[in-house]
Amino acid sequence: MKVIDIQGLKKSFTGKRMQRVEALKGIDLQVGRGEVFGFLGPNGAGKSTTIKSLMGLIRPTAGTVRLNGIDVHDPASRRSVGYLPENPAFYEYLSAQEYLTFVGRAFGMVPQRVKERGEQSLRRLDLWEARSRPIRGYSKGMVQRLGVAQALLHDPDIYIMDEPMSGLDPLGRALVKEIIRELRGEGKCVFFSTHITADVEAVCDRVGVIVNGALRMVERVDRIMAEGITGYLLRSRSPAGEREQIVTVDHLSDLLSRLKEEGQTVTLVEPVRKNLEQFFLDIVKGG
């Protein structure tokens, strides 16, 4: 069983003047344990709509959505889910610590564990010093960090995060990426949306590209990276001096043997690849 299971998900919004917006046009997607899934797409593609459907915040127009095998209209489906909303807001009259206590209680954690896990996640997100201050006084990035902390609190199996890195400084972005990698190591399932291809490249096992409410592609990141190799950069040295040339994949071995015959030493072979960003741009523009 896949822990995140989306089948035939459609969602239309009806606006004020009865205009219909088809935000999702039939999404099929499964994500399993120990997998980090990057949900990539341009603004207005339907990432947040998909995520809100996963959290049972909006009702699908068609299709089924399950978490841990439980349909999302049942609150029990969220029992082992850490959710970070897009541009999150938390009860601002509470402090970070009080908010975590509230979240812990909602997840039915015993007070001792809330205390331990709370300290752990607050320290991890560098909010320990600010823990007793009301959230009202937090900066945007601090609220975002609290959002990550509250998602980690109860050590869930599934993490659903809508743009987890947004609003964070470089340190914060690196930290969140590190946390995501650790979660994968623990066999958790992480599903997050983003606009930034480099983040996907850095932490994801698979990536899905959504454009205009439809999934254009779902693929393993390492495969994209491998397929994306367009040639090799080759550096060689001979008594005459140093030389650099680019060859296509097919001609690499020919060139290597020729250089050997000519008595040159190869000092560097580097794959030249189309990066994920170009890949993404091609997909988005190509439709």
Next chain:
Amino acid sequence: MTSILLITLKGIFRDRVFQGIMVMALLFLFIPTIGSLSMRQVTELSITLSLSLISFILLLLAVFLGGTSLWKDIEKRYTFSVLGLPLSRTSYILGRFMGNALFLCLTALFLGVITLLVILWAKGLYPPSRPVRWDNMMIAVLFDTLKYLLLVSVAFFFSSVSTSFFLPIFGTISVYLVGNASQEVYDYLHSGSQAVKVLPGMVVKAASLLYYLIPNLAAFDYKLQAVYGLDIAGRGMALTVLYWVIYTTIMLALTAVIYERREMK
């Protein structure tokens, strides 16, 4: 549900609502003085004023706390983070209601005690001609509290169908105004008076329908009995409590059903 209840209470206290009430409670200190202006029925007047002041403060709380409780969470985008927790929407609604209700009860208790002290004071200054019925005063405050709890449930109902604070606040005020008058209008319409007979049947029917739809708030009013020390029929009280239970339950159930289906966009 308790988690929501607790943060609701915390929120109300942090908003310094209680401090505001304490300040308003200072008004009670003037009551014996104002009462003494009447020269004769000082205690009676003091009771009337105290109970009216309690009523007014509870009304403000019911309308402004009850009417904004759900709306604020949507407006400030708290619903995403809160409803993403494994809580059912029904328990969220009930937790919110209980938090507001508990605060209303605490306020009523606090103001009730102040009233007792004020009346004791007034009674000492100007001994009344008839004994003060403390039991009636407590009943009056109790039923007043029930009335405003019911009003909170009405405010919740309005919040569940609305995206702004406009309907919850003004709808609740309207229900309050109509609800206090509905018994009188109903009685008048069914008094068989000459004036009623000339009204078109539709109007009478519509008024009757409204009478059954809008809560009958006049039934919760025991001020007169408290002021003049009249006897209160136990049966009447029991019926009123029953009415309260049914009406409030229906309001909350409707709120929960509507909110369960609502989209958090």
